[in-house]
Amino acid sequence: MSSGNDVDIQNHIKIYMMVFASLAVLTIVTVAASYLELSSGESIFLALVIASVKGSLVACFFMHLISEKAFITWILMLTAGFFFILMFVPLATYIDQAQIG
Amino acid sequence: MEIPYTVDERPDTGVYNAKLGVWLFLASEVMLFGGLFSAYVFLRLGADVGAFHEWGQELNIPLATLNTMILISSSMTMVMSWVSLKMNDFKKYKLYMALTLLCALCFLVIKYLEYSAKIHHHIYPSTNTFYAIYFTLTGLHGLHIIGGMIVLFYLWGPGSNMWNSKPEQFTNRIEIVGLYWHFVDLVWIFLFPILYLL
Numbered sequence: 001m002s003s004g005n006d007v008d009i010q011n012h013i014k015i016y017m018m019v020f021a022s023l024a025v026l027t028i029v030t031v032a033a034s035y036l037e038l039s040s041g042e043s044i045f046l047a048l049v050i051a052s053v054k055g056s057l058v059a060c061f062f063m064h065l066i067s068e069k070a071f072i073t074w075i076l077m078l079t080a081g082f083f084f085i086l087m088f089v090p091l092a093t094y095i096d097q098a099q100i101g
Numbered sequence: 102m103e104i105p106y107t108v109d110e111r112p113d114t115g116v117y118n119a120k121l122g123v124w125l126f127l128a129s130e131v132m133l134f135g136g137l138f139s140a141y142v143f144l145r146l147g148a149d150v151g152a153f154h155e156w157g158q159e160l161n162i163p164l165a166t167l168n169t170m171i172l173i174s175s176s177m178t179m180v181m182s183w184v185s186l187k188m189n190d191f192k193k194y195k196l197y198m199a200l201t202l203l204c205a206l207c208f209l210v211i212k213y214l215e216y217s218a219k220i221h222h223h224i225y226p227s228t229n230t231f232y233a234i235y236f237t238l239t240g241l242h243g244l245h246i247i248g249g250m251i252v253l254f255y256l257w258g259p260g261s262n263m264w265n266s267k268p269e270q271f272t273n274r275i276e277i278v279g280l281y282w283h284f285v286d287l288v289w290i291f292l293f294p295i296l297y298l299l
Contacts, residue, residue, distance in 0.1 A: 027170060031162065
């Protein structure tokens with residue numbers, strides 16, 4: 001393996017270390033935030049924002065999505081679209097109830 | 102007959118076949134867990150205001166936080182096992198893979214302790230809708246950990262012989278099993294706050 005590749009891998013290792021440290025810190029922040037005096041809606045919003053940041057770090061760097069081929073990205077965007085539809089189903093049920101009530 | 106595109110990228114997709122296969126599998130996994138996350142939202146909206154938060158007070162946050170740290174660490178050791186192969190360091194690969202397996206085992210032991218405490222306090226999936234979805238989500242996630250451990254153990258033990266004959270294909274195998282493992286970590290990153298903290 002060439003020295004150029006070695007330098008490249010060493011840079012990758014540094015990035016993985018930084019991602020790992022960020023995930024550990026954000027985990028502590030998530031737990032700390034749950035003890036704040038916030039409304040239910042604010043707590044849910046904050047926890048999901050932190051979880052989304054952590055999830056993005058894992059997907060982008062550990063799963064290499066940041067440098068992945070467009071074909072894979074398109075498959076995942078399609079999946080994400082269906083995932084959000086699935087999340088919307090419970091809310092749609094409540095819209096239906098509001099119309100009846 | 103040689104199986105095509107185990108190492109080389111397929112011209113039309115730009116990735117080797119196994120990687121595309123695993124990403125498609127993970128897409129189906131997103132929908133599997135998505136359905137259960139959707140059920141969680143549905144049950145939470147259907148319960149009395151504050152009921153889910155109150156029922157969740159019985160859960161052990163310090164143990165769950167420790168488990169989160171353990172899974173994050175396992176993701177780190179997993180990616181380092183792949184990096185080790187990229188650097189042609191097979192001994193380090195074995196070490197990092199063993200550490201990943203150890204983290205997974207610790208996660209399961211802690212989960213067992215949590216489940217035992219719940220059962221000891223007569224808390225079951227039938228206790229209320231919160232524990233129904235708690236046991237379903239964490240149980241399914243735990244099964245994914247066990248499934249992953251079986252594959253990791255094979256690739257750490259007998260499956261690692263492939264390194265001597267087909268090192269590039271073996272490195273790719275570690276990359277795609279890593280994708281699965283990181284996904285399992287990613288699911289827990291969302292399970293932890295919604296079940297334990299909210």
